Amino acid sequence: MKIINEMRLEVESRSVNESFARVTVSAFAAQLDPTVEELSDIKTAVSEAVTNCIVHAYPNVMGKIYIYAAILTDNTVRVRVRDRGCGIANVAQAMEPLFTTLAGERAGLGFAVMESFMDSVKVRSRVGRGTAVTLEKKVSGKTDG
Amino acid sequence: MPVKINTNSGKTIAYLSGEIDHHNAWPLREAIDNELRRLRPGTLRMDFGGVSFMDSSGVGLVMGRYKTLSAYGGRLELMNVPAQIYKVMKLSGIEKIAKIYRKDVNKGEDNQ
Numbered sequence: 001m002k003i004i005n006e007m008r009l010e011v012e013s014r015s016v017n018e019s020f021a022r023v024t025v026s027a028f029a030a031q032l033d034p035t036v037e038e039l040s041d042i043k044t045a046v047s048e049a050v051t052n053c054i055v056h057a058y059p060n061v062m063g064k065i066y067i068y069a070a071i072l073t074d075n076t077v078r079v080r081v082r083d084r085g086c087g088i089a090n091v092a093q094a095m096e097p098l099f100t101t102l103a104g105e106r107a108g109l110g111f112a113v114m115e116s117f118m119d120s121v122k123v124r125s126r127v128g129r130g131t132a133v134t135l136e137k138k139v140s141g142k143t144d145g
Numbered sequence: 146m147p148v149k150i151n152t153n154s155g156k157t158i159a160y161l162s163g164e165i166d167h168h169n170a171w172p173l174r175e176a177i178d179n180e181l182r183r184l185r186p187g188t189l190r191m192d193f194g195g196v197s198f199m200d201s202s203g204v205g206l207v208m209g210r211y212k213t214l215s216a217y218g219g220r221l222e223l224m225n226v227p228a229q230i231y232k233v234m235k236l237s238g239i240e241k242i243a244k245i246y247r248k249d250v251n252k253g254e255d256n257q
Contacts, residue, residue, distance in 0.1 A: 015168035037228070037229070044198075055167060105205035105206065109201035109233075113236060
């Protein structure tokens with residue numbers, strides 16, 4: 001599939017940027033004319049991925065979050081959320097619903113939401129180097145035919 | 146503060162508004178917990194009618210309040226839950242611990 005359009009966004013791992021990132025990506029995805037539900041699925045998944053960077057990748061430090069989004073020829077939205085944080089030792093475990101390394105009020109549902117709301121979720125991670133989460137969703141949209 | 150809280154005859158209603166994510170869940174939690182600690186209502190009703198977005202941080206917010214309530218036998222109700230939020234809640238199994246009334250689905254509730 002060829003890329004029609006792409007964008008990059010780099011933000012600091014401040015929690016106030018969670019809404020900025022998800023709104024920016026969904027505004028970019030809006031050019032495919034997705035349904036309201038598809039757009040909020042993308043928004044929610046991006047919010048989870050970015051929150052993971054802030055909460056887990058950079059727990060006590062400020063770091064950069066690199067967001068890339070692309071529109072593919074088959075109406076797919078691809079979003080990659082990458083950090084240079086602590087990395088995940090056991091990705092399979094981290095992706096299990098309700099698994100969380102943090103006490104308090106993290107529900108442990110971030111990856112479960114991403115997997116349920118997007119068509120595919122790929123995670124690459126190296127301890128001490130960082131994590132990249134790639135999300136894809138094909139949008140039904142209202143194509144001109 | 147994106148929450149208005151009032152308590153009447155043993156029932157606390159928290160009208161939430163805006164977006165609930167990791168960034169802004171904390172002040173909501175503090176405000177609701179203050180009321181619960183002070184008055185120990187039999188029922189907490191969280192009203193999502195004014196909430197435009199919620200991710201799994203909102204699930205944490207609901208689960209946390211449920212823990213506070215169930216410690217003394219209180220009940221939890223979730224009202225006017227919009228479709229996007231309902232989808233997130235369904236994933237979490239929240240319906241096992243609280244009654245969920247969906248926005249624009251249940252008759253007889255305020256749908257605003």
